[in-house]
Amino acid sequence: MSQLLGKIALVTGSTSGIGAAAAAALAAAGAHVVVSGRRAGLGEAVAERIRGEGGRAEFVAADVTVEEDVARLVDTTVERHGRLDIAFNNAGGGGAFGPLDRVPAEAFAEVVAVNLTGTYHALKHEIAAMRASGGGSIVNNASTAGVQGNAFGLGAYTAAKHGVVGLTRAAALEAGPAGIRVNALITGPVDTEEFRRRVGGHPGALERAGLATALGRIATEKEIADAVVFLGSDAAGFVTGALLGLDGGMTAGVAAGMAQRPGGGGAGPDARVPAAA
Numbered sequence: 001m002s003q004l005l006g007k008i009a010l011v012t013g014s015t016s017g018i019g020a021a022a023a024a025a026l027a028a029a030g031a032h033v034v035v036s037g038r039r040a041g042l043g044e045a046v047a048e049r050i051r052g053e054g055g056r057a058e059f060v061a062a063d064v065t066v067e068e069d070v071a072r073l074v075d076t077t078v079e080r081h082g083r084l085d086i087a088f089n090n091a092g093g094g095g096a097f098g099p100l101d102r103v104p105a106e107a108f109a110e111v112v113a114v115n116l117t118g119t120y121h122a123l124k125h126e127i128a129a130m131r132a133s134g135g136g137s138i139v140n141n142a143s144t145a146g147v148q149g150n151a152f153g154l155g156a157y158t159a160a161k162h163g164v165v166g167l168t169r170a171a172a173l174e175a176g177p178a179g180i181r182v183n184a185l186i187t188g189p190v191d192t193e194e195f196r197r198r199v200g201g202h203p204g205a206l207e208r209a210g211l212a213t214a215l216g217r218i219a220t221e222k223e224i225a226d227a228v229v230f231l232g233s234d235a236a237g238f239v240t241g242a243l244l245g246l247d248g249g250m251t252a253g254v255a256a257g258m259a260q261r262p263g264g265g266g267a268g269p270d271a272r273v274p275a276a277a
């Protein structure tokens, strides 16, 4: 694959999981990839692995909750490579579980800071860079929690990811005239280390999370990464402001497998298992 040959791509939150897989997929498609996150050791290793496979990548540390970090990340990319063509804003995570009446305000604010404010910081500086070079493609990683609620104690995350959907739509409309496309992924449960950690104590939890999808399984990291490559490429040249469902049909309605869950589709004893992650 070489559809992204010569493109400069940036992936926030690519030290592990979906972001690391997307960085590898973008590089395999020909892009030079700037890997980013807070954990420098892991980020350097992701970039080294890509280079070892013949790709082009480097690591630049940044905490997306700190605007100066994000500004430096984008500026460094443009200084070194002359432009920014593709950005995948993936940094995020679920934070503390708990019903809204019990989640401490600090925990709520942390989840919003990384998922929503972090995406705003990234969009702000990426759009400015892309305006200067005549266009680009931005992909925000939302979640099924960006378009539906759930009773799994993920209220802060749900609110923040709904915000990511709103930012995506506003940014697509504002930046479209400058040739900048902005889309969001409505990502269902994905088999990442982090997802396994969150459902860890529950036997059969991965399988149960899959029952909420029409396909009866959770996604692989590669299935999400491939969609990022598509949205970053000219093949998606008329796609903007879109919410791309990568959820195995989870948001289409109630899947057949839900009848097998405790309570026949309600939240059962495994209510803390985040079918929406």
Ligand SMILES: NC(=O)c1ccc[n+]([C@@H]2O[C@H](COP(=O)([O-])OP(=O)(O)OC[C@H]3O[C@@H](n4cnc5c(N)ncnc54)[C@H](OP(=O)(O)O)[C@@H]3O)[C@@H](O)[C@H]2O)c1
Binding pocket: 012, 013, 014, 015, 016, 017, 018, 019, 036, 037, 038, 039, 040, 042, 062, 063, 064, 065, 090, 091, 092, 093, 094, 114, 118, 141, 142, 143, 144, 187, 188, 189, 190, 191, 192, 193, 194, 195, 276, 277
């Ligand atoms: N796995 C799923 O089932 C699923 C489903 C829907 C949506 N998602 C979304 O997909 C994204 C990746 O999730 P994942 O499952 O791949 O988990 P992950 O492996 O924990 O990835 C999270 C990434 O975000 C980075 N990150 C976290 N806080 C950050 C901060 N303040 N500044 C910069 N980077 C930060 C982490 O890097 P550092 O720790 O090095 O900073 C890491 O690279 C998240 O946005 C998540 O909400 C995941």
